[in-house]
Amino acid sequence: MYRYDAFDQRIVDERVAQFSDQTNRYLAGELNEDEYRPLRLQNGLYIQKQAPMLRVAVPYGLMSADQLRRIARLARDYDKGYVHFSTRQNIQFNWPALENVPKILAELAEVEMHAIQTSGNCIRNFTSDPYAGVAGDEAIDPRPWAEILRQWATFHPEFAYLPRKFKMAVNGAAEDRAVILCHDIGLDLVRNEAGETGFRVLVGGGLGRTPIIGKEISAFVPWQDIITYCEAILRVYNRFGRRDNMYKARIKILVQSLGIEAFREQVEAEWAHSRGGPSTLTEAEVARVSGHFVDPSYAALPAEDAGHRQALADNKAFAAWAKRNVRAHKQPGYASVVLSLKKTGVAPGDISSDQLDLVADWADRFSFGEVRSTHEQNLVLADVRQSDLFAVWQAARDAGLATPNIGLLTDMICCPGGDFCNLANAKSIPVAEAIQQRFDDLDYLHDIGDIEINISGCMNACGHHHVGHIGILGVDKNGQEWYQVTIGGAQGNTASLGKVIGPSFARAEMPDVIARIIEIYIEERHADERFIDTARRIGIEPFKTRVYADREVKKKVVNG
Amino acid sequence: MAKLIKNGKVVDDNWQVLPADATEVPAGPVIVPLALWKSAAAELADRGELGVWLAPDEDPAEIAPALSGLDVVAVAFPKFADGRGYSTAALLRTRYGYQGELRAIGDVLRDQFFYLTRCGFDALQPQEARYTSEQLEAALASLGDFSEPYQGAVDRAEPVWRRHARGGVPA
Numbered sequence: 001m002y003r004y005d006a007f008d009q010r011i012v013d014e015r016v017a018q019f020s021d022q023t024n025r026y027l028a029g030e031l032n033e034d035e036y037r038p039l040r041l042q043n044g045l046y047i048q049k050q051a052p053m054l055r056v057a058v059p060y061g062l063m064s065a066d067q068l069r070r071i072a073r074l075a076r077d078y079d080k081g082y083v084h085f086s087t088r089q090n091i092q093f094n095w096p097a098l099e100n101v102p103k104i105l106a107e108l109a110e111v112e113m114h115a116i117q118t119s120g121n122c123i124r125n126f127t128s129d130p131y132a133g134v135a136g137d138e139a140i141d142p143r144p145w146a147e148i149l150r151q152w153a154t155f156h157p158e159f160a161y162l163p164r165k166f167k168m169a170v171n172g173a174a175e176d177r178a179v180i181l182c183h184d185i186g187l188d189l190v191r192n193e194a195g196e197t198g199f200r201v202l203v204g205g206g207l208g209r210t211p212i213i214g215k216e217i218s219a220f221v222p223w224q225d226i227i228t229y230c231e232a233i234l235r236v237y238n239r240f241g242r243r244d245n246m247y248k249a250r251i252k253i254l255v256q257s258l259g260i261e262a263f264r265e266q267v268e269a270e271w272a273h274s275r276g277g278p279s280t281l282t283e284a285e286v287a288r289v290s291g292h293f294v295d296p297s298y299a300a301l302p303a304e305d306a307g308h309r310q311a312l313a314d315n316k317a318f319a320a321w322a323k324r325n326v327r328a329h330k331q332p333g334y335a336s337v338v339l340s341l342k343k344t345g346v347a348p349g350d351i352s353s354d355q356l357d358l359v360a361d362w363a364d365r366f367s368f369g370e371v372r373s374t375h376e377q378n379l380v381l382a383d384v385r386q387s388d389l390f391a392v393w394q395a396a397r398d399a400g401l402a403t404p405n406i407g408l409l410t411d412m413i414c415c416p417g418g419d420f421c422n423l424a425n426a427k428s429i430p431v432a433e434a435i436q437q438r439f440d441d442l443d444y445l446h447d448i449g450d451i452e453i454n455i456s457g458c459m460n461a462c463g464h465h466h467v468g469h470i471g472i473l474g475v476d477k478n479g480q481e482w483y484q485v486t487i488g489g490a491q492g493n494t495a496s497l498g499k500v501i502g503p504s505f506a507r508a509e510m511p512d513v514i515a516r517i518i519e520i521y522i523e524e525r526h527a528d529e530r531f532i533d534t535a536r537r538i539g540i541e542p543f544k545t546r547v548y549a550d551r552e553v554k555k556k557v558v559n560g
Numbered sequence: 561m562a563k564l565i566k567n568g569k570v571v572d573d574n575w576q577v578l579p580a581d582a583t584e585v586p587a588g589p590v591i592v593p594l595a596l597w598k599s600a601a602a603e604l605a606d607r608g609e610l611g612v613w614l615a616p617d618e619d620p621a622e623i624a625p626a627l628s629g630l631d632v633v634a635v636a637f638p639k640f641a642d643g644r645g646y647s648t649a650a651l652l653r654t655r656y657g658y659q660g661e662l663r664a665i666g667d668v669l670r671d672q673f674f675y676l677t678r679c680g681f682d683a684l685q686p687q688e689a690r691y692t693s694e695q696l697e698a699a700l701a702s703l704g705d706f707s708e709p710y711q712g713a714v715d716r717a718e719p720v721w722r723r724h725a726r727g728g729v730p731a
Contacts, residue, residue: 007710007720014707015706018705030695038641151711152711157674160672161672227711227719235647238643238644243642278712278722284721285726
């Protein structure tokens with residue numbers, strides 16, 4: 001993974017000094033609330049219901065074992081002994097005291113971490129494929145490009161006060177695992193006919209209040225030009241994006257109102273001036289950064305480990321875990337392990353300090369000292385020998401991190417919701433838990449198979465409900481919490497937005513609603529058809545009819 | 561007398577910034593709004609000590625042909641969180657080659673000084689009541705928040721990897 005040189009370290013150290021001074025001036029009354037707010041947000045610091053929330057950047061989801069240990073320690077020293085992984089691969093502390101935040105940032109800087117631009121109306125932390133460098137379907141490793149762009153975006157002076165937040169993601173594999181269609185700029189690494197590396201650039205995607213799938217603005221931007229091209233997009237957005245209404249301020253609204261053709265023309269006109277300028281990337285810089293992402297020293301192993309095969313045959317629970325939580329690896333004899341942060345009874349994405357320390361130890365013992373966080377709010381040990389999988393499983397099981405549910409119904413994406421977040425209209429964690437409890441039969445879960453349920457506590461869509469196969473959105477009706485359900489959303493290469501099935505439900509109804517939706521799927525599916533494929537084939541009507549069956553009856557009785 | 565941060569120092573300032581709806585141009589050094597500058601072009605042509613200020617939504621291309629005759633161009637920040645002025649400044653310096661004083665006016669705060677100067681502002685004018693003279697002197701420290709920024713901008717056109725050799729590639 002990328003390791004800081006003196007320049008990187010100086011920048012995070014200077015940031016700690018800057019933010020400490022700003023916080024001191026705020027606490028001394030020299031900076032007012034309005035002046036301080038964007039400064040703290042651009043350091044990931046929200047003022048929440050019970051306490052501040054601090055979001056720490058995990059650039060494209062990559063962490064070292066030592067960084068995890070530091071996070072564990074900080075959670076013990078300054079928080080309640082646990083942290084939360086967000087859908088953008090970042091780490092959230094839920095209870096730090098404001099006056100401790102500069103100290104926390106200083107201790108993060110010691111292990112090459114920071115909270116820079118994890119919130120605010122600026123270019124946010126970059127996200128990418130959690131299986132970068134190890135996936136068999138990868139054409140080009142996205143990590144060096146994400147790092148190069150991360151550095152470019154860090155404290156970019158022209159784009160620190162954009163109309164609204166700006167999220168970017170990079171993907172380099174055949175399957176899009178970085179949700180690039182739902183980002184302000186989505187970058188897809190591709191090769192042209194001459195075999196040269198470049199980017200297919202998507203713009204104007206996003207969820208939130210107005211969910212829109214990104215549009216292609218360029219089929220191929222040569223790698224040398226990606227910084228100047230992104231700057232051209234951002235300059236057009238910074239100048240002409242709406243600032244009169246925060247709900248219409250994202251770049252997707254500008255792209256939609258101009259149309260992609262007119263927007264492209266403006267970007268191209270801007271780019272004509274900067275293309276080839278000093279920000280044009282050099283082979284030396286790309287080589288320097290790429291040098292941090294070479295393969296670890298893999299052992300030469302047979303493609304299939306005999307002991308592992310035997311363990312699968314001997315142990316049903318291990319086999320069930322391996323089926324869902326172990327992924328194929330490009331390197332013979334290796335596999336990637338997903339540690340589930342979706343155990344029933346634990347808020348999705350939450351992990352304790354003790355567990356973090358254990359994961360760090362496993363990373364050192366089994367996976368070259370690295371850990372990744374995923375968009376689905378789980379952790380990955382990317383480079384585990386097949387012969388070590390049984391030991392990893394035993395350790396993870398004992399630590400409560402081996403729930404065999406990756407990609408299954410209980411592996412829900414869920415925002416912190418009304419339990420923590422000021423913006424939320426409704427709680428999301430208890431909904432997730434009630435659904436997990438309802439679906440506690442593992443055989444049934446495996447029978448249902450691949451399905452994504454995404455839960456957001458409000459329109460801001462941090463839980464990405466629009467692109468869940470089943471999406472659940474918390475809404476406020478006369479001061480009460482209600483939940484709207486969508487079906488047919490999806491992320492990835494064939495991303496689509498779910499359709500609302502009808503009036504919203506009370507929280508207590510939600511497990512039944514999901515159970516009925518699943519019943520319809522089981523009845524209607526063709527052999528081996530995934531939920532999303534059935535939903536796309538039959539549409540929302542059959543689901544709607546079943547879910548609202550009681551209501552129709554009740555209404556008739558009332559009317560009749 | 562009003563204060564101004566010019567090239568990293570606090571100096572006295574005797575320029576008068578006319579409001580957006582001004583119709584008359586008084587004597588002395590003045591910075592006029594774009595609308596007035598356009599409507600009174602002939603009258604202002606031979607006047608010395610003239611500047612123009614741009615609102616966030618005003619296009620610097622409008623004054624591009626006249627830049628060599630202006631002593632000051634100011635960019636207004638009615639609210640510091642409205643970042644359009646950063647692009648306006650960058651365009652004036654790079655696209656239109658403006659070499660004279662480029663001044664940030666309005667809701668100009670020390671915590672944005674670093675970004676403002678990186679985008680080409682050499683003059684920063686917080687509102688008069690915002691800082692005491694001691695605070696304004698202390699605020700100069702913010703100009704040096706980061707010693708080696710990553711990316712190229714107006715002040716340092718080259719990114720750090722062109723300005724310096726960066727080693728540290730692990731073996």
